[in-house]
Amino acid sequence: MGENHASDVNRREFLAIAAAAHGALILGFWVPERASAQAATPEVNAWIVISPDDTVTIRIAQTELGQGVWTSNAMMVCEELQCDWNKVRPQYASANRDAREKAPAWTLNVMGNGATDPNGGGEPGFGNRDRTGVSGIPDSLYRRMRTNAASSVKDGRYYLQLAGAEARERLLLAAANLWSVPVAELSAKDSIITHVRSGRTTTYGKIADRAAQTPHPNPEKITIKSPEQWTLMGTERKNLDVPDKVAGRIVYGIDVRMPGMKWAAVKACPVYGGNVRSCNFDAIRQMPGVRSAMQFPIPDPALTRGRIFSGGVAVVADHWYQARAAVDRMPIEWETPPKNAAFNTANMRDALLASLDQPGKVRVNEGNVDDAFARGAKIVEATYSTPYLPRARMEPGNATVLVTDNRVDVWMGDQSPQEVRFSASKITGIPEENVYVNQCHLGGGFGRNGNGPQAEQAIMIANAHRGTPIHLLWTREEDFIGTTYRAMGMARLKAALDADGWPIALEVRTAMQEDGFGPESSFDVASRYHAPNYRFSNHTTKFHVPVGTRRGIGQAAHEFYRESFMNELAHAAGKDPYRYRRELIARTSLTYKDDMIKALDIAAEMSGWGKTLPKGTAQCIALEERGAETNRMATISAMVHTVSLSRDGKVKLERVDIAHDTGFSLVNPLSVKKQLEGQIIWFYNDAMHQANTIKDGHIVENNFNAFKLSRIDEEPPEINIRFFRTGHWLLGMGHDRATSIQSAIADAIFQITGKRFRDLPFDGHDLSWG
Amino acid sequence: MALDLNVNGTRQTVDADPQAPLLWIIRDHLGLTGTKFSCGMGQCGACTVHVDGQPVRSCSAPAETAVGKRITTIEGISPDGNHPIQVAWKEFDTPQCGYCQSGMIMSALALLQRRPNPSDADINTSVTNACRCGTYHRIRQAIHLAADLMKDGRR
DSSP states (O other), X not given: OBSOOOOSSOXXXXXXXXXXXXXXXXXXXXXXXXXXXXXGSOOSBTTEEEOTTOOEEEEEOSOOSSSOHHHHHHHHHHHHHTOOGGGEEEEEOOHHXXXXXBOOGGGSSOOSSGGGOTTSOOOOOOOSOOTTOTTOOTTBTTSOOOOOTTOHHHHHHHHHHHHHHHHHHHHHHHHHHHHTSOGGGEEEETTEEEETTTTEEEEHHHHXXXXXXXXXXXXXXXXXXXXXGOSSTTSXXXXXXXXXXXXXXXXXXXXOOOTTOEEEEEEEOSBTTOEEEEEOXXXXXXXXXXXXXXXXXXXXXXXTTTOXXXXXXXXXXXXXXXXXXXXXXXXXXXXXXXXXXXXXXXHHHHHHHHHHTSXXXXXXXXXXXXXXXXXXXXXXXXXXXXXXXXXXXSSOOEEEEEEETTEEEEEEOOSOHHHHHHHHHXXXXXXXXXXXEEEOBOSOOSSOGGGSTHHHHHHHHHHTTTTSOEEEEOOHHHXXXXXXXXXXXXXXXXXXXXXXXXXXXEEEEEEEETTOSSTTTTSOSSOSSOOSEEXXXXXXXXXXXXXXXXXXXXXXXXXXXXXXXXXXXXXXXXXXXXXXXXXXXXXXXXXXHHHHHHHHHHHHHHHTTTOOOOTTEEEEEXXXXXXXXXXXXXXXXXXXXXXXXXXXXXXXXXXXXXXXXXXXXXXXXXXXXXXXXXXXXXXXXXXHTOOBOEETTEESOOSTTTSOOOOGGGSOSEEEEEEEXXXXXXXXXXXXXXXXXXXXXXXXXXXXXXXXXOBSOOTTSOOOOO | OEEEEEETTEEEEEESOTTSBHHHIIIIISOOTTSOOSSSSSSSOTTEEEETTEEEEGGGSBXXXXXXXXXXXXXXXXXXXXXXXXXXXXXXXXXXXXXXXXXXXXXXXXXXHHOSSOOHHHHHHHOOOOOSSOOHHHHXXXXXXXXXXXXXXXX
């Protein structure tokens, strides 16, 4: 939680509850106004408050969901502020202030020459002034409050560095004024200001009050440090919230408790677009703890990016287990749209397959693909599929909401508080300036989770219970209904090879549901592997499942298709899959082809590519990249996966060798390593275990008994990571890394057993051999 | 009805349904929120606590099953977050989102108390909690380090 605000609840009481529950106050937790030391200390700017004891509070506008943003954002401010890193305390920035205040003018201009200028601000993106906050708000105080698209460093770096630099220069100026010396004679390091000539020193804590009153004379002249000047950024820093995480002290949305709070459990129609036909509140009215029950409608699609979820029933009770027991007992009849209830995985798969034969939307058509196919010495064709997949974060959807006559408070972990603010205002009719979204840590993110309707449901329930804080918590089963899914997809790839095995034509057709976050935004418009004749088309059909981002958009699916097909082509050509890729990238004119080749070379070398392997073990290589078709920002990696397969068909990922682009520099390499390790498990799950099927319009696998999560026994024993520097700013790395595990396991199975599987996941197939 | 519980060494009386899940007695009646709810069916282990030293998935254990026994939660393993297993966890900067980590630590601690020198195979068999962020690589290293620290008699 973050910057404190007066609200209509007794905050002292809340603090007492929080403190009793945790034994200690949580970093950055929402504290009562008068009791907080920082309330006595004016902020230096909207990101920085320095207390008399030299504690530096740094406001974080993104949500900490395990990616380390509390630490990396704080590092970017601290680098320029030149304060003592050990005295830094992150705190969530206020989404309410963001509704009321504009960004300082000095943060609005990105310095430098874009993606390839190491001295500049890179290429941040803010979209338009979109009231829903989907694209960030270009001129609001904190601008980008969403946490998505692996973009926190990419978009925030330059103005977080600026915020630190602005504050440092004002602290120095305040000291110079106090001592009547030229500011140029002062230096600052680790929160201490020194005037070398006189030997005088002071601390940031002592001068902060004066700095707060000292305007910067020309903030537009502030410059930021380039990577070669960094001393904190670029070094491995442990995450600042880890000590509280291992002590069980971090407050997630689910942990919020308010005086007088009641709990809500809900059931939404399992078939999307469905609603309650009838329910019987009387049947549960006398159950223990039950206070009330209500129906809620399908959340307004204007608040959920056009997605149509379901209407449902909520029960409000003293304790959540009471509300849950009651809603489970409640007789409910659903009204489901017959068209939606007719969907099942088999007929959806058929529809996608059929769409592949339709003309589709041609995105690229280079050369003469049809002529080249007629000339090919060998034609290779393969159809791949990827299932619906949810994020299934460990913390089920929840939100605590208090609505009073002219104010809304929301406590939750959400990846887009500006959107929640908008939803709260629309549902209650209370202006956004009176909406307070109090951020909590989030128990896993993996894609903007707020695009499921937990906030909207909680606001609707609380709006009907004005004056009472309502804590909505989804069961795991509800979470599978309320989340959005990575859309099911199919792709047909076809190549004509010449007599030497090199492609002379490549045709790629991808199929996904309309607005499926994939065809339009993820597959490479330009082929990464050279084919002189190339056609790429998208094919869509209409399904009812609400789809959204999931550790990337469609990239993970598309890299499975592309890298699997490259393996198939290399085998058809009788060539080494590493050297085959290398040559085909070298033949392109892509801006970053040398970086892609370098990634492959490093990964191959690290893994001892080509060495003799035990029988039943295979090595597979793949390229992973985003942005390589441009001369802008990009992230490029290559991985070699060593996979073994026992004779009875048990897959084991033995070792992963990763070559990863740092761009000009990473900010916190430790967080990057952790996220790479995490994505190995993520995409191993995708390759081996995870799929959601549809039956009669609803999701079938809705808890971890049927939706399998890998455990520690499936973690690869050896992970090697080597970073290499490139000449552009990084596009981000929170997703789309280690997607290659999917194609690698497919190819290892093929190399060892001779069987080729093209539909994810691979669980359930007979993989035995020998 | 009144349930007499011994939680982290303190006797507490809670007025609740004896069939209510132990997890929610701990989280909601006693305000100890370090133990997490995730699947509600004993699959993922985010709710793991110790009952008489044994790891229990508290989301699926009726509260009455813990009456008269010693319940230990993440809040009870050290006063200051510096139990050797927590020190080891911090050394590797193990958590990402952190949501599963209380349960993970309680499962690992139960293993270490039973088997002070666990092999990788022991870890695979006993620490069956789920982590969605994929922190297993660091968890394994942290368990081995914790074993060393605990052998040194630091706790």
